[in-house]
Structures are given as C-alpha cells and as structure tokens.
Amino acid sequence: MKFRAIFALSSLWFATVASAHPHSFLDIQTKALMQETQLTGFQMHWTLDEIASAELIYEVKSSKNPEETKKKITQEMIDTAKNEHYFSYLYNANGELQKFTDKPTDYAFEIAQNRIVFRVKFYLETPQELKNAPATLMSYEPTYYMGIEYNRHSDVSISNSACQIRIEQPKVDQSLRLYASNLDKNETPDDLSLGRQFAQRVIMVCE
Numbered sequence: 001m002k003f004r005a006i007f008a009l010s011s012l013w014f015a016t017v018a019s020a021h022p023h024s025f026l027d028i029q030t031k032a033l034m035q036e037t038q039l040t041g042f043q044m045h046w047t048l049d050e051i052a053s054a055e056l057i058y059e060v061k062s063s064k065n066p067e068e069t070k071k072k073i074t075q076e077m078i079d080t081a082k083n084e085h086y087f088s089y090l091y092n093a094n095g096e097l098q099k100f101t102d103k104p105t106d107y108a109f110e111i112a113q114n115r116i117v118f119r120v121k122f123y124l125e126t127p128q129e130l131k132n133a134p135a136t137l138m139s140y141e142p143t144y145y146m147g148i149e150y151n152r153h154s155d156v157s158i159s160n161s162a163c164q165i166r167i168e169q170p171k172v173d174q175s176l177r178l179y180a181s182n183l184d185k186n187e188t189p190d191d192l193s194l195g196r197q198f199a200q201r202v203i204m205v206c207e
Contacts, residue, residue, distance in 0.1 A: 022147030022180075025049040028139055029150070030202060033121070034160040037131040037206040041100070041123035042088065044139075053116040060111070070109070077118055078107045086122050087141055087148060089196075093133040099125045130163060134205035140195035144180055149200065156202050163206035170198055 027047040033040050048056075056073060063069035081087065082102050090098045100122050107120040128135055139148050150156060150167050158165040176197060 022141075022144050024052050024146045026052075026146060026148045027151055027155075028148055029155045030137070030139070030157075032137075032156075032158040032163075032165055032202075032204050033123075034130075034158060034163065034206075035127065037129060037160065037163065038127040039090075039124065039130050039135060039204065040127045041121060042086075042137070043106075043121045044086070044088070044119065046118045046120075047112075048116040048118075050114055053111075053114060056116050057111055057114065074108055074118075077109065078104060078120065081120065084141070086120070088122075088137060088139045090124070090128070091136045091138075092128055093135065098128060098135075101125055130204055130206040132205070132207065134203055137202040137204070138196060138199040139202075140199035142193060142195045144195040144198055146195075147198070148195075150202075158204060160206065163204065165202060165204045168201040168203060170200060172198055 026049070029045040029047075031043040033043060059073070060066050060069050082104065086100055086104075088100070090100075092098060101124070104120050104122040107118070109116055109118040111117075141148060153167055156165050156167055180194060180198070
C-alpha cells in the first residue's frame with residue numbers, strides 16, 4: 001500500500017478510522033510571509049483531528065521522558081513534511097510550480113484541547129513578486145487519504161497589509177465525490193492527483 005502519512009507515526013493515526021476517503025483530517029491556518037511585495041514563504045499551523053491526535057498525545061503522556069519524546073515526534077513530523085513538499089504547492093502567475101527549501105524554521109507542536117497543533121515556517125527557493133502577479137497556493141495530500149482544509153476565511157492572512165489574500169473553494173462534481181467516498185482505506189485511487197481536485201485555493205496578490 002502506498003505510504004500516505006502526513007507524519008512518520010501515521011500508521012497509528014489511521015488505525016481506527018472508517019472507510020471512505022479522506023480517513024484523517026487536518027485543519028490548516030496559513031500566513032503568507034512577505035518582504036514588501038515579494039512572497040518569501042509561509043507560516044502554517046496544522047491541527048490534527050482528535051483520532052489522529054490521540055495516539056501521539058498518549059505516547060507523550062505515557063513516556064518516561066516526555067520532552068525527549070516530543071523532540072523525537074517533532075523531528076519525525078518535520079522530516080515527513082519536507083519529504084511531502086510540506087503538503088503545499090505554490091503556482092506563480094504563469095501557472096509554474098515553485099520549489100521550497102529544505103530548511104524550515106520555528107517548527108514544534110503543542111497539545112491544545114486534546115488535539116496536536118504543529119507549527120512550521122518554510123521558505124521559497126526564489127521569492128515571488130506578487131505585485132500585479134497573483135500566486136495560488138494549494139495544500140493537499142495527493143491520494144486524498146488525508147483531507148486538509150481551511151475552516152474560515154480568517155484562517156489565511158498575509159504579512160503586508162497592502163496585499164490581499166483569499167480562499168477559493170474547489171468545484172468538485174458529484175461523480176468524483178462518490179468515487180472518493182467509495183474508496184476503502186486500503187485502496188489507492190487510480191488518479192494520484194485526487195487530493196488536488198478537492199483542494200482549496202489560496203490566492204495572493206499585491207497592487
């Protein structure tokens with residue numbers, strides 16, 4: 001079976017979920033990091049669902065050395081995030097995919113209201129000029145085994161008040177929704193871009 005982890009401990013997270021994609025859920029918050037009108041990277045908060053969080057919380061609380069356990073889990077999380085392109089795909093005004101560096105900063109996780117909240121900053125290899133040149137960010141897991149979603153428009157922000165940022169919802173037809181809902185958790189979809197088709201779009205531009 002294709003490895004669908006968000007983080008290295010995902011085999012524990014998915015053990016009790018029901019059938020139908022997605023099987024795990026991630027609430028996301030994003031701040032676009034700017035230098036004047038150039039986009040340099042993102043600060044993100046990822047909040048795992050309660051089932052996904054429960055195993056990790058138990059591991060920390062039952063550990064003889066909780067701080068060391070948190071460090072180990074944090075490293076596993078960031079290693080997997082880097083391998084998965086931070087589950088984020090940025091396209092410039094010409095529709096070209098932009099690369100991120102493998103040097104994230106300020107990454108850690110905390111436990112809040114029985115959920116794991118992982119925070120991280122990661123950066124573009126080449127800053128993107130957003131003045132009159134909108135860029136589009138999509139965050140998703142390709143097989144849609146894990147659903148990633150902004151719950152409110154306030155979940156996105158941009159560090160330059162002269163720039164705008166907004167969320168656009170995906171347009172998914174009923175046949176695709178039905179296909180995803182009928183996938184068993186052990187199945188890999190035929191289309192490995194399934195997650196992309198369900199992904200929200202974050203549009204950023206400066207004037």
